[in-house]
Structure formats: C-alpha cells, structure tokens
Amino acid sequence: MKKVMVVYKSNSGNTKMMAQAVASGAMAIDTEVVLKTFDQASVEDIENADSVAFGCPACGNEEIDIEVVLPFLELVKDKMALKKTALFGSYGWGEGTYMEVWYKDMMSMNAFLVDKGLTILNTPDSGGFQACERLGVKLR
Numbered sequence: 003m004k005k006v007m008v009v010y011k012s013n014s015g016n017t018k019m020m021a022q023a024v025a026s027g028a029m030a031i032d033t034e035v036v037l038k039t040f041d042q043a044s045v046e047d048i049e050n051a052d053s054v055a056f057g058c059p060a061c062g063n064e065e066i067d068i069e070v071v072l073p074f075l076e077l078v079k080d081k082m083a084l085k086k087t088a089l090f091g092s093y094g095w096g097e098g099t100y101m102e103v104w105y106k107d108m109m110s111m112n113a114f115l116v117d118k119g120l121t122i123l124n125t126p127d128s129g130g131f132q133a134c135e136r137l138g139v140k141l142r
C-alpha cells in the first residue's frame with residue numbers, strides 16, 4: 003500500500019478546502035491517504051509516506067506560516083530527499099508570490115517537487131477544486 007500524507011495549515015478554511023480536494027485526488031485503490039494539520043502531523047508521518055502534500059496560505063509579508071509550518075519543515079528537512087512533494091495554498095492579494103520562495107526552500111531540501119506549487123486566490127471555485135484534485139493525482 004502506498005501512503006500519501008496531506009498536511010496543511012489554514013486560518014480561515016480556504017487552504018483546508020484545498021487540502022481536502024488534494025486528498026481526494028490522491029485516492030486510489032492501492033493508496034492510503036491521510037489528511038492532517040501541521041499541529042497533528044509527526045516526523046514519522048512524513049518519513050513513512052511515499053509522497054506528501056504541504057498546504058499553507060500566504061502569511062506575514064509573502065511568507066509561509068512561521069508558527070507551525072516553518073518549524074515543522076525544519077524538523078522533516080532531512081527526510082525530504084527525493085520524496086514526491088506537492089505544495090499548495092490560498093492567498094489574498096500577493097499574486098501567490100510567497101509560493102516561489104517556499105518552492106525554492108523545498109528544492110533546497112532535495113524534495114522531488116511535482117510542480118511549482120498551486121496557489122488559489124481566496125476560496126477555491128470549481129476550477130480551483132479541480133486543480134487541487136489534479137495535484138493530488140500527481141501524488142499517487
């Protein structure tokens with residue numbers, strides 16, 4: 003059985019909706035998909051996963067969350083080499099620029115990124131949900 007972890011942080015629910023759609027896209031007969039928040043996830047969860055998706059909205063000034071997301075990624079950075087990884091998150095006004103920085107940070111951990119990272123303005127619409135599901139499919 004393959005294991006896909008979808009781990010997210012969401013303050014007002016938009017990235018959570020994306021996470022649920024990514025998880026649903028990853029579902030396959032031979033694949034276990036686990037959806038957790040960064041608060042709930044452990045280093046072992048990442049270590050034991052064949053592929054992972056991390057979701058975080060744009061925070062601060064075009065940054066990922068520094069309270070839970072950044073510290074968690076520091077903890078798992080040694081486990082990321084060649085791990086199939088997807089990034090996603092909602093943003094409000096910055097054109098999703100934070101994702102470019104985040105993508106580079108994950109590249110420096112040698113993660114195997116499936117694409118440049120999916121950003122969606124505010125709440126996903128039906129096209130946004132489909133994009134999230136397609137991202138999930140890439141993790142199968």
Ligand SMILES: Cc1cc2nc3c(=O)[nH]c(=O)nc-3n(C[C@H](O)[C@H](O)[C@H](O)COP(=O)(O)O)c2cc1C
Pocket residue numbers: 011012013014015016017018059060061062063064065092093094095096097098123124125
């Ligand atoms: C404290 C704070 C900082 C934010 N900083 C940014 C930012 O730098 N760039 C941006 O595009 N959106 C920013 N936003 C907007 C959020 O990214 C946006 O509302 C997003 O949809 C929230 O996703 P969530 O519902 O998953 O929490 C910020 C929101 C808050 C509350």
